[in-house]
Structure formats: structure tokens, C-alpha cells
Amino acid sequence: MxxxxxxxxxxxxxxxHIDHGKSTLADRLIQTTGGLAERDMVEQVLDSMEIERERxxxxxxxxxxxxxxxxxxxxxxxxxxxxxxHVDFAYEVSRSLAACExxxxxxxxxxxxxxxxxxxxxxxxxxxxxxxxxxxxxDLPAAEPDRIKQQIEDVIGLDASNAVPISAKTGLGIPDxxxxxxxxxxxxxxxxxxxxxxxxxxxxxxxxxxxxxxxxVIDGSLRKGQKIMMMGADAHxxxxxxxxxxxxxxxxxxxxxxxxxxxxxxxxQVADTRVGDTITDEKRHCAEALPGFKPAQPVVFCGxxxxxAADFEELRAAMGKLRLNDASFSYEMESSAAxxxxxxxxxxxxxxxxxxxxxxxxxxxLDLIATAPSVIYKIHMTNGDVFEMHNPVDMPDVxxxxxxxxxxxxxxxLTPDDYLGAVLKLCQDRRGTQVDLNYxxxxxxxxxxxxxxxxxxxxxxxxxxxxxxxxxxxxAITDYREGDLVKxxxxxxxxxxxxxxxxxxxxxxxxxxxxxxxxxxELIPPHMFQIPIQAAIGAKIIARExxxxxxxxxxxxxxxxxxxxxxxxxxxxKEGKKRMRQxxxxxxxxxxxxxxxxxxx
Amino acid sequence: xxxxxxxxxxxGFGVYVHWPFCLSKCPYCDFNSHxxxxxxxxERYVEAFQVExxxxxxxxxxxxxxxxxxxxxxxxxxxPQTVEAIxxxxxxxxxxxxxxxxxxxxxxxxxxxxxxxxxxxxxxxxVSLGVQALNDADLRALGRLHxxxxxxxxxxxxxxxxxxxxxxxxxxxxGQTVDQWRRELGEALILAPExxxxxxxxxxxxxxxxxxxxxxxxxxxxxxxQRDLWEATQDMMGKAGMPAYEISNHARxxxxxxxxxxxxxxxxxxxxxxxxxxxxxxxxxRRAQATEKHPEMWLxxxxxxxxxxxxxxxxxxxxxxxxxxxxxxxxxxxxxxGRFQALTGKSLAPSRVADLIAHGLVEYTREGRLxxxxxxxxxxxxxxxxLAA
Numbered sequence: 001m002x003x004x005x006x007x008x009x010x011x012x013x014x015x016x017h018i019d020h021g022k023s024t025l026a027d028r029l030i031q032t033t034g035g036l037a038e039r040d041m042v043e044q045v046l047d048s049m050e051i052e053r054e055r056x057x058x059x060x061x062x063x064x065x066x067x068x069x070x071x072x073x074x075x076x077x078x079x080x081x082x083x084x085x086h087v088d089f090a091y092e093v094s095r096s097l098a099a100c101e102x103x104x105x106x107x108x109x110x111x112x113x114x115x116x117x118x119x120x121x122x123x124x125x126x127x128x129x130x131x132x133x134x135x136x137x138x139d140l141p142a143a144e145p146d147r148i149k150q151q152i153e154d155v156i157g158l159d160a161s162n163a164v165p166i167s168a169k170t171g172l173g174i175p176d177x178x179x180x181x182x183x184x185x186x187x188x189x190x191x192x193x194x195x196x197x198x199x200x201x202x203x204x205x206x207x208x209x210x211x212x213x214x215x216x217v218i219d220g221s222l223r224k225g226q227k228i229m230m231m232g233a234d235a236h237x238x239x240x241x242x243x244x245x246x247x248x249x250x251x252x253x254x255x256x257x258x259x260x261x262x263x264x265x266x267x268x269q270v271a272d273t274r275v276g277d278t279i280t281d282e283k284r285h286c287a288e289a290l291p292g293f294k295p296a297q298p299v300v301f302c303g304x305x306x307x308x309a310a311d312f313e314e315l316r317a318a319m320g321k322l323r324l325n326d327a328s329f330s331y332e333m334e335s336s337a338a339x340x341x342x343x344x345x346x347x348x349x350x351x352x353x354x355x356x357x358x359x360x361x362x363x364x365x366l367d368l369i370a371t372a373p374s375v376i377y378k379i380h381m382t383n384g385d386v387f388e389m390h391n392p393v394d395m396p397d398v399x400x401x402x403x404x405x406x407x408x409x410x411x412x413x414l415t416p417d418d419y420l421g422a423v424l425k426l427c428q429d430r431r432g433t434q435v436d437l438n439y440x441x442x443x444x445x446x447x448x449x450x451x452x453x454x455x456x457x458x459x460x461x462x463x464x465x466x467x468x469x470x471x472x473x474x475x476a477i478t479d480y481r482e483g484d485l486v487k488x489x490x491x492x493x494x495x496x497x498x499x500x501x502x503x504x505x506x507x508x509x510x511x512x513x514x515x516x517x518x519x520x521x522e523l524i525p526p527h528m529f530q531i532p533i534q535a536a537i538g539a540k541i542i543a544r545e546x547x548x549x550x551x552x553x554x555x556x557x558x559x560x561x562x563x564x565x566x567x568x569x570x571x572x573x574k575e576g577k578k579r580m581r582q583x584x585x586x587x588x589x590x591x592x593x594x595x596x597x598x599x600x601x
Numbered sequence: 602x603x604x605x606x607x608x609x610x611x612x613g614f615g616v617y618v619h620w621p622f623c624l625s626k627c628p629y630c631d632f633n634s635h636x637x638x639x640x641x642x643x644e645r646y647v648e649a650f651q652v653e654x655x656x657x658x659x660x661x662x663x664x665x666x667x668x669x670x671x672x673x674x675x676x677x678x679x680x681p682q683t684v685e686a687i688x689x690x691x692x693x694x695x696x697x698x699x700x701x702x703x704x705x706x707x708x709x710x711x712x713x714x715x716x717x718x719x720x721x722x723x724x725x726x727x728v729s730l731g732v733q734a735l736n737d738a739d740l741r742a743l744g745r746l747h748x749x750x751x752x753x754x755x756x757x758x759x760x761x762x763x764x765x766x767x768x769x770x771x772x773x774x775x776g777q778t779v780d781q782w783r784r785e786l787g788e789a790l791i792l793a794p795e796x797x798x799x800x801x802x803x804x805x806x807x808x809x810x811x812x813x814x815x816x817x818x819x820x821x822x823x824x825x826x827q828r829d830l831w832e833a834t835q836d837m838m839g840k841a842g843m844p845a846y847e848i849s850n851h852a853r854x855x856x857x858x859x860x861x862x863x864x865x866x867x868x869x870x871x872x873x874x875x876x877x878x879x880x881x882x883x884x885x886x887r888r889a890q891a892t893e894k895h896p897e898m899w900l901x902x903x904x905x906x907x908x909x910x911x912x913x914x915x916x917x918x919x920x921x922x923x924x925x926x927x928x929x930x931x932x933x934x935x936x937x938x939g940r941f942q943a944l945t946g947k948s949l950a951p952s953r954v955a956d957l958i959a960h961g962l963v964e965y966t967r968e969g970r971l972x973x974x975x976x977x978x979x980x981x982x983x984x985x986x987x988l989a990a
Contacts, residue, residue: 528983529960551828553982556800556849559632560617560672561864562878563924564889564912570923573986585956 935972
């Protein structure tokens with residue numbers, strides 16, 4: 001079997017906001033080209049992780065090869081590359097886009113362009129993509145294709161006059177999409193005779209095959225048994241298996257220029273493969289590696305502790321397993337006076353954090369307490385040293401600190417006009433500075449510079465709630481800026497609880513401290529003595545509440561010598577105590593940690 | 602009259618007899634009580650009681666009965682002959698201490714008061730009347746079938762017939778204020794024979810009151826008022842010379858319920874009848890026993906199996922330690938830490954005891970007993986949970 005004529009290959013991705021129908025369109029394309037028998041269709045074929053399907057997000061890049069006989073009589077190979085759609089995975093997105101020449105921009109014909117769509121379409125334009133706009137859900141009564149076309153032109157600056165109107169749900173317009181892919185997107189370019197040069201798009205761990213690597217061949221070809229080298233990781237492997245996804249794995253002999261497929265090569269863990277790396281022939285190197293390679297860098301950190309201390313080893317094993325499949329997630333052991341042994345973990349962003357936490361819970365059945373998310377602060381010491389701090393516990397003595405820098409982001413928020421006031425206030429409250437504000441039809445597009453530490457703290461939840469879910473949000477880290485940051489400690493019964501300490505901006509300390517102690521007051525059950533709860537910066541108490549002592553807790557009557565019933569109640573009570581964290585003389589239920597750290601400021 | 606003398610190794614042996622029927626179910630009650638439209642075949646029950654007594658006596662033949670307690674349900678619905686037959690059967694199987702306490706719980710209605718003489722003749726020497734309130738409105742709210750006048754009449758009949766009498770009141774009722782309660786308790790003290798049980802109303806699962814509370818139709822006193830009601834109770838009872846000897850029980854010195862002391866001092870007792878509990882020490886240690894709760898099923902059980910036990914399990918040392926603490930700490934005499942050690946093979950966690958002492962919630966007596974302080978009693982369950990943890 002020879003490689004396919006490069007002129008008959010089209011590699012494309014789909015750019016869309018969550019819910020705008022990306023997965024449904026992908027399903028439809030697979031179905032129409034006969035990639036999957038009807039009985040094998042499950043909804044959202046490409047989102048294979050349970051959590052992906054449930055949340056309508058894609059975490060891992062995936063691909064499917066479709067054979068399409070076009071109206072011109074020729075058979076084309078279409079490679080649909082499904083990319084992670086979330087800002088946390090921006091780097092992965094950029095690598096997936098680099099493997100394609102064009103994109104379908106799917107926009108809901110009634111809702112229009114969202115912040116996330118905008119960010120991703122710019123990524124696609126940056127990658128040099130040809131873009132075909134697709135208006136989805138035109139069968140709905142609320143669809144306004146003309147208005148949305150205008151919006152695409154106004155906001156993105158794309159010619160939307162020949163946007164393809166479809167309904168992915170009913171199948172309407174799907175043949176037109178396939179024709180547009182063939183006629184409007186360019187074929188890849190590549191030299192079959194040149195030394196092998198392939199892009200490592202993504203990789204994941206498969207319990208049967210080991211690490212599966214998704215590749216896009218640029219020049220040369222990949223063959224079974226070939227000795228390859230990963231240039232960035234400087235690692236050498238023999239290719240065991242080579243193939244394509246239809247969407248089931250199917251072996252092929254070779255992959256030529258422009259083709260997308262997978263290889264396996266006795267690679268032990270995903271961490272050995274780096275997204276964006278260049279794969280070449282061990283003996284016949286390509287002249288230079290592909291541009292843009294960079295290792296994943298966690299930006300958000302938090303401590304994860306087992307609710308039941310006995311689960312620590314299980315948690316360690318689970319983290320190891322997750323790490324096999326997710327090199328962007330990092331962890332190291334940590335111990336906390338309040339929470340015992342756990343791990344300090346690094347994530348690409350808040351969604352990534354949430355996903356990992358949820359997978360630990362779901363796939364490994366572990367109950368966890370997560371400490372307040374932290375960003376990486378750059379601590380400039382008076383002696384000139386600079387170090388990166390991602391755990392408030394590591395904060396040095398303040399007299400030795402010259403100043404602290406924190407990461408800032410540029411956020412783009414799209415919101416219906418009605419909620420603009422509330423959105424602006426939220427950004428202002430979070431120390432934001434407005435960069436831009438303009439209107440896209442009836443919707444406002446706000447650009448703000450914000451400190452990331454204000455955003456990791458429930459910003460997204462607040463945004464959703466003040467806009468009744470209508471505002472959409474996207475961000476990119478821009479730079480580090482000096483900030484007047486202080487470490488706020490929470491003291492329960494006069495003892496600092498390390499898991500609750502956090503770095504906050506001085507101007508925000510009072511309100512954050514107050515709401516924290518107020519919340520804890522509600523969450524810590526009354527004890528037999530009163531418990532002061534304080535927020536403090538250094539020795540200065542900035543907020544204080546008191547949990548009153550228990551007033552009444554008595555079983556008035558014991559019925560006829562029935563000690564069993566009372567004993568059962570006592571056993572339940574003792575069981576409940578076990579689920580609390582003994583802190584000095586105070587027992588803090590783990591729900592208190594979870595809820596206090598989730599709080600709304 | 603035997604006086605309360607704490608450091609006794611053997612708290613005595615008692616027999617509890619459960620009569621599971623009532624004329625109506627009170628809205629706060631979660632005890633094993635049942636209402637039957639048709640008359641109860643008491644003769645059949647008597648035979649079943651006799652079978653159970655014989656069964657229980659096999660394990661405890663050598664014990665001397667210090668106390669018998671008829672509880673319910675409403676034992677005063679039994680015919681005096683029934684009570685007499687049961688007591689005779691008990692005497693046939695065990696030796697009875699000469700001044701044994703024989704208590705019967707009774708409702709203070711006129712019908713039942715008419716039977717008091719019969720009970721006296723059968724051998725009952727102490728009654729405990731379920732008065733619960735001294736005003737008609739609250740009696741109705743508590744679902745009681747008697748009124749104030751009947752209660753007072755029944756009480757005076759009881760006092761004239763029995764050597765010893767006690768009555769129960771429930772406080773912290775919906776809408777009750779501290780002043781109202783002080784007045785009512787003052788009146789109770791004038792009537793008070795030698796013993797009063799004063800129970801704070803607690804809302805138990807699967808009761809009418811619980812349903813009302815969930816529906817927001819029950820205005821219970823706030824926790825602070827409950828605490829104030831508690832303080833007022835302790836204050837008045839102390840001044841009247843009837844301090845609490847157990848968290849909800851008050852007596853003139855020497856007039857304590859010996860039967861209930863057996864429970865609280867973690868002694869041995871057998872339970873006869875539907876839904877009755879026992880604690881007996883067998884060759885392999887202390888056992889927890891309980892009988893079938895449903896009356897008719899209990900009957901069938903006893904008639905076919907020779908006993909109504911549905912539970913008869915050895916208690917682990919942890920369970921024994923828990924029960925010892927939760928029963929014993931209800932008493933103002935407290936517990937003997939040495940006995941805890943003997944039961945469980947370990948001592949109470951010194952740091953926990955020290956913390957509780959520092960907070961003024963427990964204290965050591967001069968005799969080295971550990972007891973809950975006046976400050977600790979209102980939060981007894983939390984203190985016990987802390988010590989038992």
C-alpha cells in the first residue's frame with residue numbers, strides 16, 4: 001500500500017463554543033462518510049472519556065480519518081482533528097491546529113460568537129488556517145443566520161457570505177460541509193523524499209497498547225519497524241505499530257506527508273512524549289525541528305488530601321496512574337498540620353484542576369479535600385534572590401521579602417448587555433483594569449487585565465451566576481506584575497490552620513478574611529467550649545467570629561434499658577468524629593474545608 | 602429504705618416486663634407501643650410471659666431479683682390478675698430480695714386508678730404515673746387522654762395506696778416559656794411524692810411531632826430557651842431537696858428508682874415481652890438481648906420457639922465500654938474509672954479527660970469517681986462522645 005496523493009488529503013479541525021454542536025457535527029460527518037456503522041454510533045464518538053462526554057468538553061486531541069467520494073468523482077482522505085476546546089489546554093490546542101490546514105468555524109445560528117470561539121478562531125488564524133464558517137442549528141425557530149453572519153464578519157473579520165447553513169442534529173447541510181472541506185480547504189504540502197519530519201500532536205496511555213502517539217507527518221514517511229527519534233526529548237524508539245483512526249484503530253504500513261495517524265513504540269509513560277515535539281528518523285535527521293515546542297507548565301496549584309488519612313497510599317497510586325496519561329499534571333508529596341499527608345499538585349488551569357479532582361473521585365473512588373488554589377508567585381528577596389512560590393506555606397519571613405510579583409492575565413468576556421454592569425463590577429472588584437469594551441450586536445465584549453490569583457478564586461462561578469450563565473470567558477497569561485500581596489492566616493481557637501492560609505492583595509484582605517471567618521463560623525459545629533475564628537495578617541487580626549459553645553445536647557430519656565439504641569447513636573457520632581480533622585482541640589469537618597475554600601468573596 | 606450507695610460492685614439484678622399496648626399513640630412517642638381495636642387476650646399473653654420468664658431464668662437462675670419494672674406501652678391497661686400471674690411466675694423462677702422494688706407505669710386516668718388496689722394486692726409497691734403536664738391545653742397538645750383533674754385524682758389515689766410513687770412531666774413543650782414552666786414545676790413540687798422524672802421533649806424520628814416539625818408546624822423552644830428551662834429545673838429541684846440523681850430523674854435521697862439505677866450502673870437485667878431489652882453476663886461475657894417488637898409476632902415466636910429473642914449477642918469490649926459510659930455518666934454519682942478499665946482493658950484517654958476537666962465539664966469526686974459536672978450535664982451527649990471516642 002502506497003501513501004495517498006497529497007492533493008487528495010484534507011486535514012481540518014472544528015472550532016466551536018461548548019454546546020454549539022461540534023461533537024454532533026463530528027458524529028454526523030463520520031456517519032455520512034460511512035466511518036461507523038449505525039449500531040456503533042454512540043453520541044459524541046470522539047469524546048471517549050466519560051467525563052468528556054458528560055461535560056461536553058474534549059480533553060485529549062483525537063482524530064478520525066474519513067474516506068469521502070466528492071462530486072468531482074475523486075476520493076479524498078479527510079482527517080478530522082478534534083481539539084481540546086478549553087483555555088487550560090491552549091498549548092495542546094495550538095499543536096492540534098498546527099497539524100491541520102483548515103478549520104470549520106461552527107457557530108450557533110441563534111446564539112452567535114462566544115468568547116471561547118473567538119480565542120480559538122484566532123488560534124486557527126494564527127496557525128494559517130483557511131476557515132469555513134458553518135451556521136449550526138438553523139432548524140431552530142430562534143435561528144437568525146443573517147444576523148450571525150454579520151456578527152462573524154464584524155467580530156472576527158471573516159467573510160461569512162458563503163457560510164454553510166446546517167443542522168447537525170437533523171443532518172441538514174452535511175453534504176455541503178463535506179464539499180466545502182474538499183473545495184475550500186487547501187491540501188497539505190510536504191516532500192515524500194525528504195527526511196522524516198512529523199509533529200507529535202498528543203499522546204495517551206492505553207492499557208493494552210501502552211502509550212499511543214498521535215502524529216502528523218510533514219515530510220518523509222513513517223514505517224513499521226522504523227527507528228525514530230524524538231528531537232526535544234532526545235529519545236529513541238522502534239515503531240511497533242502504525243495506523244489510523246476510523247475512528248477505530250486500523251493498522252497501515254506507512255504514513256506519508258500530510259497524513260495523520262498513530263504510532264506505538266514501547267513507550268512507557270505519557271511523560272516520555274512531549275506534545276509539540278518533532279519526530280524524525282534516527283539515522284536520517286531532518287534539518288531542523290518544528291517550531292513552537294514547549295513543555296507544559298502548570299499555572300495553578302493546590303493541595304489534595306485524602307478525606308480519610310488511610311487512603312493516602314491509594315491516592316499516591318492514583319496520581320501515578322493519572323500522570324501516566326497526563327504529563328501536564330504534576331504532583332509532589334506535601335504534609336499539612338491540619339490535613340495530614342497529601343500532594344501539592346500543579347495544573348494547566350482551573351478546569352484541569354477540576355477534571356483531575358473529579359477523575360480521582362470517579363475512577364479511583366477517592367474523597368479529597370482540595371486547598372485554596374494558588375498561582376506561582378515570584379518572591380524577590382531583599383538579598384536579591386528570586387524564587388517561585390506556589391504554596392503559601394512556603395512564604396518566607398516578610399522582613400526578608402523585597403517585593404512579590406504575581407501573574408496577570410488578559411481576559412476576554414462576552415456578555416449580553418443586561419449583565420454588563422455586573423460583569424464590570426466583578427472585574428473591578430477583582431483588581432482588574434479595563435483594556436477594551438465594545439459591542440458585538442447586542443452583546444458587549446469586554447477585555448480586562450486581571451491578576452490570576454483573583455481568577456482562580458471562583459471568578460468563573462461568579463461570572464456564570466451574575467450573568468445567569470450567558471457570559472463567556474477566555475484568558476491568556478500575559479505577564480508578571482508587582483503586587484502588594486500579604487499572607488492571610490486563619491486561626492481556629494488561636495491556632496493557625498495551614499491549609500486555609502492564602503496570599504491575598506492587601507486591599508482585598510479585609511473582605512476575604514471577613515467572609516472566610518463568617519463562613520467557617522457556620523461550618524464548624526458548636527463544641528463544648530467557644531471557639532474564636534480569626535483571620536490575621538502577621539500578628540494583626542483583621543476579622544473575628546466566635547462559634548458559640550454547645551448549649552444543649554442530651555438524650556432526655558433512655559427507654560427500658562435499651563442501651564443498644566443509644567450505643568448505635570454513639571457509634572454514629574464517633575464515626576462522624578472520625579471524618580473530622582482534629583485541629584488542636586477543635587474538630588473541623590472536612591466539608592468545612594471544602595466549602596470554605598469554595599467560597600464566594 | 603435503701604439509700605443510694607455508689608461504689609457497689611454489683612448493681613443488682615432486675616426484671617423488665619414490657620406491655621406494648623396503648624389506647625392511643627402520643628405524638629412524641631417512639632417507644633414500642635401499639636394500639637389495638639379488639640380486646641387483648643391477656644391470658645394468652647400471660648402464658649407467653651411465663652414461657653419467656655422460664656427461658657430467661659435458665660441463664661440467671663442464681664440471681665436474686667432486686668427489682669421488677671412493668672413498662673410500656675401502658676401497663677396499667679393490664680388486669681391486676683395478669684400482673685399478679687407474671688409476678689408469681691417471676692417468684693417461681695428466681696429468689697426475690699425481701700424489699701424488692703416492684704414498679705408499674707400507669708396512666709393517670711380514672712379507669713386505671715380504679716385498678717390501683719388490685720395492683721397493690723398483686724405485689725406492686727411503686728407506681729410511676731405518666732402525668733406529663735398539669736394543664737389541659739398542653740395535655741391535649743401532647744396527645745394525652747387524661748385531663749388535669751383526673752391526673753391530680755389519680756396521683757392522690759396512688760400516694761394513698763402505694764408505698765412509693767413518682768410521676769413524669771415533659772418540658773420544653775411547643776410554646777412553653779421559662780415562667781410557665783417554673784409555675785407548673787412549683788405545683789408539681791407541692792404534689793411531689795418522693796420522685797419526679799422531668800424529661801425534656803425531644804423530637805424522635807418517625808413520630809407525629811417529627812412530621813409536624815418538618816412541616817414547620819411545631820414551634821419548639823429555641824436551644825437557648827431549652828437551656829434556660831434546664832437551668833430553671835435544676836435550680837428549683839435543688840432548692841426543693843430533690844436534686845437530679847440522673848440527668849432527667851430527681852428524688853429525695855433514698856427514693857431513687859432502684860430499677861433504673863440497675864441500667865445506669867450497668868448491672869444485669871432481663872427483658873420479658875415484646876421489644877424488651879436485657880443485659881446478662883453469660884459464660885462468655887456480657888450479652889445484649891432484645892425481643893421481637895411486634896406483639897403478635899412476639900407471641901407466635903414465644904409459642905413456637907420458647908422465647909421471643911431476636912437478638913442475643915456477645916458485646917465486644919468496646920461496645921461494653923461505650924454502654925458503660927453512656928449509661929453511667931447519666932448519673933450524678935458518675936462512674937468508677939476502675940470498672941471502665943476492668944471492662945475494656947484500657948483507661949479513659951487522659952488527655953481527653955484533662956481537656957474536659959479544664960473546660961469544667963467533668964470532675965473527679967473525692968472517692969476518685971469521674972462524673973459530669975453541672976456545667977457538663979446539658980451537653981452530656983457531647984461529653985460522652987468525647988470520652989468514648
